[in-house]
Amino acid sequence: MTDTVSSTTRSSAPPATVTAARWAQAFADGSRDMADLLGGKGAGLAEMTSLGLPVPPGFTITTAACREYLRSGVLPQGLAAEVAHHVHQMEEATGRSLGDPGDPMLVAVRSGARFSMPGMMDTVLDIGLTDRSVVGLAARSGERFAWDCYRRLVQMYGRTVLGVEGDLFEAALTRARKRTGVPDDAALDGPTLRALVAEFRAILVASSGRDLPQDPHEQLDEAVRAVFASWNSPRARLYRSREGIAEDLGTAVNVVAMVFGNAGARSGAGVCFTRDPATGAPGAFGEYLPNAQGEDVVAGVRDTLSLASLAELDADSHRRLLQHLAGLEAHYGDLCDVEFTIEEGRLWILQTRIGKRTPAAAFRIACDLVDEGRITLDEALRRVEGAQLETLLHPTFAVHAVAQPLATGLPASPGAAVGQVALDSATAVSWAASGRPVVLVRPETSPDDLAGMVAALAVVTARGGVTSHAAVVARGMGRTCVAGAAELHIDLVERSVTGRDDIRIEEGDVVSVDGSTGDVYVGELAVRASPVAEAIEAGRAAGDDVVAASVRRLLAHADNQAALSVRANADSGADAALARRLGAQGVGLCRTEHTLLGDRRAVVENIVLDHERDQALARLQSLHRNDFLDVLRAMDTLPVVVRLLDPPLHEFLPDLTALSVAVAQQEMAGAVDPLLRARLAAVEHWHESNPMLGLRGVRLAIVVPEVLEVQVRALTEAVLDLRAEGRRPRAELMIPFVAEAAELAHVRDLVQRTIAAVAAVRGVDAPTIPLGTMIELPRAALTAAELGVECDFFSFGTNDLTQTTWGLSRDDAESGFLPAYRAAGLLRTDPFAEIDEAGVGRLVRFATREGRAVNPRLEVGVCGEHGGDPASVRFFDSVGLDYVSCSPWRVPVARLEAGRATVLRTVAGSAPDTDSR
Numbered sequence: 001m002t003d004t005v006s007s008t009t010r011s012s013a014p015p016a017t018v019t020a021a022r023w024a025q026a027f028a029d030g031s032r033d034m035a036d037l038l039g040g041k042g043a044g045l046a047e048m049t050s051l052g053l054p055v056p057p058g059f060t061i062t063t064a065a066c067r068e069y070l071r072s073g074v075l076p077q078g079l080a081a082e083v084a085h086h087v088h089q090m091e092e093a094t095g096r097s098l099g100d101p102g103d104p105m106l107v108a109v110r111s112g113a114r115f116s117m118p119g120m121m122d123t124v125l126d127i128g129l130t131d132r133s134v135v136g137l138a139a140r141s142g143e144r145f146a147w148d149c150y151r152r153l154v155q156m157y158g159r160t161v162l163g164v165e166g167d168l169f170e171a172a173l174t175r176a177r178k179r180t181g182v183p184d185d186a187a188l189d190g191p192t193l194r195a196l197v198a199e200f201r202a203i204l205v206a207s208s209g210r211d212l213p214q215d216p217h218e219q220l221d222e223a224v225r226a227v228f229a230s231w232n233s234p235r236a237r238l239y240r241s242r243e244g245i246a247e248d249l250g251t252a253v254n255v256v257a258m259v260f261g262n263a264g265a266r267s268g269a270g271v272c273f274t275r276d277p278a279t280g281a282p283g284a285f286g287e288y289l290p291n292a293q294g295e296d297v298v299a300g301v302r303d304t305l306s307l308a309s310l311a312e313l314d315a316d317s318h319r320r321l322l323q324h325l326a327g328l329e330a331h332y333g334d335l336c337d338v339e340f341t342i343e344e345g346r347l348w349i350l351q352t353r354i355g356k357r358t359p360a361a362a363f364r365i366a367c368d369l370v371d372e373g374r375i376t377l378d379e380a381l382r383r384v385e386g387a388q389l390e391t392l393l394h395p396t397f398a399v400h401a402v403a404q405p406l407a408t409g410l411p412a413s414p415g416a417a418v419g420q421v422a423l424d425s426a427t428a429v430s431w432a433a434s435g436r437p438v439v440l441v442r443p444e445t446s447p448d449d450l451a452g453m454v455a456a457l458a459v460v461t462a463r464g465g466v467t468s469h470a471a472v473v474a475r476g477m478g479r480t481c482v483a484g485a486a487e488l489h490i491d492l493v494e495r496s497v498t499g500r501d502d503i504r505i506e507e508g509d510v511v512s513v514d515g516s517t518g519d520v521y522v523g524e525l526a527v528r529a530s531p532v533a534e535a536i537e538a539g540r541a542a543g544d545d546v547v548a549a550s551v552r553r554l555l556a557h558a559d560n561q562a563a564l565s566v567r568a569n570a571d572s573g574a575d576a577a578l579a580r581r582l583g584a585q586g587v588g589l590c591r592t593e594h595t596l597l598g599d600r601r602a603v604v605e606n607i608v609l610d611h612e613r614d615q616a617l618a619r620l621q622s623l624h625r626n627d628f629l630d631v632l633r634a635m636d637t638l639p640v641v642v643r644l645l646d647p648p649l650h651e652f653l654p655d656l657t658a659l660s661v662a663v664a665q666q667e668m669a670g671a672v673d674p675l676l677r678a679r680l681a682a683v684e685h686w687h688e689s690n691p692m693l694g695l696r697g698v699r700l701a702i703v704v705p706e707v708l709e710v711q712v713r714a715l716t717e718a719v720l721d722l723r724a725e726g727r728r729p730r731a732e733l734m735i736p737f738v739a740e741a742a743e744l745a746h747v748r749d750l751v752q753r754t755i756a757a758v759a760a761v762r763g764v765d766a767p768t769i770p771l772g773t774m775i776e777l778p779r780a781a782l783t784a785a786e787l788g789v790e791c792d793f794f795s796f797g798t799n800d801l802t803q804t805t806w807g808l809s810r811d812d813a814e815s816g817f818l819p820a821y822r823a824a825g826l827l828r829t830d831p832f833a834e835i836d837e838a839g840v841g842r843l844v845r846f847a848t849r850e851g852r853a854v855n856p857r858l859e860v861g862v863c864g865e866h867g868g869d870p871a872s873v874r875f876f877d878s879v880g881l882d883y884v885s886c887s888p889w890r891v892p893v894a895r896l897e898a899g900r901a902t903v904l905r906t907v908a909g910s911a912p913d914t915d916s917r
Contacts, residue, residue, distance in 0.1 A: 023065040024082040026089065027058055032332075037062050039252030041112030044352045051331065053324055053349045057093040058107075058256035059086035061224060063114065066250035069228045083220075086255070094257050099216035103140060104133035106149065106258040109223040111230060113251040116353055118472040120239045120450070121251055122160040122230040124223040125293060126153035126258060128216040143190035145263055151193050152293065154200040154212050157219065161226040162208040166446075172199050184302050186262075186291050220255070227253045235450045239473075247825070259348045261293050261341040266314065269294040272307060272321070274329040274336045277357040277475065278411060280364030280547070284325050286338075287465045288313075294339055294350065297465075303486070304465045317347045328352050333374050334383070335365055358413055358475050359388035360547045367550040377557045378903045384554060386870030386893040386900070391415065392551065393536075393889060395527035397514055403521040406499035406511060409460070409485030412471035414516040417458035417480040418524050423495055423507050425452025432456065439511055441497060443490050445470040453479060458513040460520055462488040480515035488520075536892050537581045555583065555892060558899020563912065564877050566894040567639070567885040569863060573630025576640075579888040583895050586639035586730075588795065588885020589863035590631055592624060592711060593645050617710050624714035625721075632722055632729040639730045641795060641863070641885075643774060644711055646697045646736035693804075697737025697774075701747055708747065709754050716758040719767045731767075734795055736774040741786035744773055748790060774863070776800035781843035788851035788858050795885075796844050798864030798872075802831050805840050832865070835872040845879050861885060870897045877901035880912035 030038050030046025038046060042060035049055045061079070068076040087107075091097045096105035106128040111121035126149045129137065138146035158164040173185060173196070180192055188196070205211050213219050230236060231251045240247060261269035271294070272286025287304035289297045290313065297304060311318040321340060324347075328336045337355030341348045357365065366380035375383075397416045419437035422428035425448065428440045432455035440456035442449060444463040453459050453473055458480035461470045465484050474481030489498040495507040505511070505522060512525035535541040535548035536555065542548065567588030568579030576587055632640055659680045666672040701708035715731055722729040733751060738744050748771055759766035772793030775781055781801070784794070803809055808818075821827045835841050844862075851858045861883040866872040868890030874897060876884055886894050905911065 022082070023076055023079040024059050024061045024086055026086060027055060027060070030060065035114050036249075037064065037252075039063055039112035039114055039254070040116055040353050041110060041351055042252045042254050045254060045256070045350075047331075048328075048349055048352055051327070053327075054347060056257040056259050056348055056350070057090045058254060059083075059090070060112070061253040061255065063250040063252050066228045066231060066252065067248070069225070070231065070250060075225070083224075083255075087220075090255075090257050098128050098220070099130065099133060100136065101130075101132040102136040104128050104136055104216075106137075107220065108254075108256045108258055109220065109227055110254045110256065111227045111251045112254050113231070113245075114249050115243070115245050116356065117236060117239050117243075117245070118356075118469065120230075120236040121233070122227050123295070124153070124156045124160050124219075124226070125295065126150070126156075127219045127223055128258075129153050130214045130216060132214075133216070138190075141260075141263060144188075144193065145260070147190050147193035147197060148185075148188075148262055149260070151197045151200055152295075153219075154197055154204065157212055157223070158200065158204045158208070160230070161222045162204060162210055164204060164207040168203050168207065169200060172196060172203065185296075186302065224253050224255075227251065235448060238450050238454065241822070244828075256350070259341045259343045259346075259350075261289075261343065262291055262296075263344050264291060266345050267341075267343050268292055268310075268313075269297050269339075269341045270304075270307070270310065271297050271337070271339050272325065273338070273355050274325045275361070275365055275368075277335065277337070277355050277361055278414065280357065280361035280368065282368065284322055294341060303463075303484070314342060314345065317342050317345065320347050324349055330374075333369065335361075356472060356475050359391045360414055362388050363392070363550040363554060364547050367553055377554075378561070378906070381554055381557055381561065381896075381900055382903050382907065384896070384900075386873070386897040389532075389551065389896050390890070390893050392532040392547070393530055393892065396516070396530055397512065398526040398528040403512070403525055404503065404523065406497070406503055406505065406520045406522050407460075407482075407485040407487040408500075409462075409482040409488075409518045409520070410465060410471075411514075411516055411518040412465075412468075412483040413459075413474040413479055413481035415458070415480035416512070416514055416516075416525075416527055418510065418512045418527075419457045420508050420510055421497060421505060422452065422456065423490065423492060423497070425449045425455075427507070428452035429455045439513055441488070441490060441511075442470070444468065445473070458482075458515065460485055460488070460511075460513055462486060462490055474515075480513050482513055482515055482518050482520055485518070485520060533889075533892075536583065537578070539581075551892075555895055555899075558896045559583070560899070561902045562895070562898035563902050564873065564881060564898040565883040566867075566891055566898055567641075567861070567863075567883050568888045568891050569867075569885055570631060570635075570888060572627065573634045575888055576631045576634035579891055580634060580638070582888055582891040584638075584888065584891045585883070586641075587631060587635055588641050588861055588867070588883060589734075590628075590640060590642045591646070592627075592643060613706070617706055620707070621710040621714045624711055625717050628715050628718035628731070629721060632718055632731060633727065636722070636727045636729060639732055641732045641734050641772070641793075641861075642711075642715055643734040643736050644697070644701055645707055646774070698735050698743045698747055699737065701735070701750075702743065705750060708750060712751050712754040713758050715769065716755050716767065719769065720759070720762055720764060723767070732770045732772060732793065734772050734774050734793075735791075736797065737776060737800075738773045738787065739777050739779045741783060741790055744787060744790040770859075772859070775847055777804050778843060781847040784847035784850035785854050788853075788855040791855075792857075793859035793861070794847065794851050796847075796860075796862045796864065798835060798840060798844070798862055798866045799832065801843065801864070802836065802840050805843065806831060806836070834869050835866045835875050837875055841875055841879075844876075844881075848879055848881065859883075868894050873897040874901040874904065877905070878910070878912055 027045045027049040032043045032047035035043040038060045045055055065076055065079055087098055091105055094105050096103050098105050106126050108125045110123045129150050134146050134150045155169045159166045176192055176196055201211055261267050268288055268290040269292050270286055270288035272284055275282050276285040284307055286307050288310040289304045335355040335357055337353050339351040341350055362384050366383045369375045370377055370380045419439040421441050422431055422438045423441055428438045429451050432438045438456045439458045440452045441460045444461050459470050459474050460482045462485055464470055468483050471481055471483045487500045496504055498504045510524050512521040531545050532548045532551050535552055565585045567586040568584035569589040570576040570579050570587045571591050663676055663680050719729045719731050735747050756766045770792035772791045773787055774795050774797045776797035848860050860881045862876055863885040867884035868886030873884055873894050884894055
């Protein structure tokens, strides 16, 4: 049959031999290289089995089976026979049978996608317990243990398979604790747990109309379906969207023989790392919870113990655990995240994977592994990302000795964040959407809180540890997080939080969260620049800051490896100087219109409206010359690309509506100022219906050539002045908004005549100022062969090229329909944030090829904000561009990604499209 995964005969006889394993695979038959098929968890279990680690028997139902189920709605043909075969093998290995009323084998059904999605999909433990087999389990292992396992099964099955609200079970547990006067679930006795099972099953029937099946094979069938279906749960889809994980991968399902951390005082469960995932410090790091199953550890239902405490409780298990951790890190060559269970003194390893880590830890661990001889510098560079570096460049709190502490918890994910307290996910999402900075404060988080965690700047929980759901997810997203702040009492009815010394705050009050120390403060704290940013800018790390030193080391290696150079968008001498300190190799875009804002705006207005034009032109030339001197001086010996005036003209003209109203009011009063009427007529003449596509860039230079002439004179004079000082300025001139080669040829002649005239007046040789064009229109990209003949370089203005290719504005990306498109899955990313490779990227690739075909010495770069986006930088490297240019503070990110792009290409065995760099 196609709608069940286990044998329909339910007999104890061994199933028929499976001749071709298509949908399921034993752990012993897999490896770490099969993560696409077995999922990350299944591949890890297979690898550990091959290494001889103590892994419980089990098998993996593949991602291919999940995809088939999601496609067709039924489990694939042949899966039932394969599952029955593997269950029989587990029974032989354990000496017990699924459903045996006297000595039952219980199994766990765990999700396991290709990429780690902590807590996003579902798990069901203790499958195989029924009203009959719970009696046998009690006889074997004790009444309290058996009924604790049974209540866990009913609770998980109800929530995962039947969709019962989890709070209903939690409320019943709370009532049981209060009724018996015990502090936590582990202290509930057997009779109480037995009564809870009955209460839980009544909840199932009342909420879903169904009870727990008394056939263990049906339990297994339904659990597998539920785990497959959880791939498309809202929280899983949101997480994949946030983390850039493809929607069509599907999840594997791991069926594992249960081992029991809740079997008594000599049992327990833990989660640990081979190094500290928050700081990167060497040495095993993790948590242990006695008499508990693994779900208790990550849920934060009780305070955990350190691994050092485990050494005191069970020295032998602790010793063997450390041996396994060392072996796994040596085998994988990276930080490993490990889940383990101890059952009555016997250690079992249940999972290993490459561990998530904070950005700080990522850089430190990468460099430490190089120093330990485990990986190369190239591999270290491959393991860090620009997005991680961007997080490390964020400010931290300044000295806060005078701040009022609300609570102190565990520093689960570093950083500094200030925001208004939101006590539930929906509130956090709503407030963040309205522009309010938010700190999500919860008793503990669950996967249902993911939307709020995405919206918030920081997450604070009253319960849980550094391996809790909140900590793991926050670290993965780069969110600041403080976990286990036990001093906090969160009142969800009164919407308030009470902390240390009975300090009370209301929802909406501002707090400051220090994820590096674990402190939460009342009010807004001042922040300071990050030590990593300071180290990059200063050219050295302060003191013994290991992370800053690691960042600088990998940035230096990235610079050595990179084929792309990195320039900055800088409009002033201060911006250019900052960019140079941050490692920029020039200025890729100096926007002349940005220097004419504020009280300088009237200069352009007077030129366009022909009001005291000569004086305005002289003023414009003087302003530009001084600005160019500052930028060129800061970037002496490095290229500086100056773009001619390229704003929509309406930005420099009076508002047409306001002028019309003013004239109408004067007309009603009986007298109109002739100058005001003339001004209105001039503005009406220049008014455009769509100014973004109107008289700007090269078009303005042709229609009002005096503007171009004074800008070129100012630039030439600045170059000659600096040469006279003994400097070596390298100015380049960029013509924007070109659509036709004739425009470029026309302007080029005017530029060259102007440069020659300035040099002649000074009696010196004319400086060589390369001339290029900014490609920001599709037609410019499509006619690149004609444009390449007329200029020395191309610079893709990808902001406007995206607008004109897509036919939409950046406003649509921020507040229009694009968010709805992304929510509906119609767009994976914002095309203004990450280059649209299929459309805009194709134009970039085509224009680069065409331009270099006619001009092999053509230099090609990018100066839109895509120049600082990590994924976009890697794309531009693949195209074979010469440089990217971005805002100064994104320069380190672009430097890192430029180097990573080369390393990643080398690993993939690919080369850039063009060989003419």
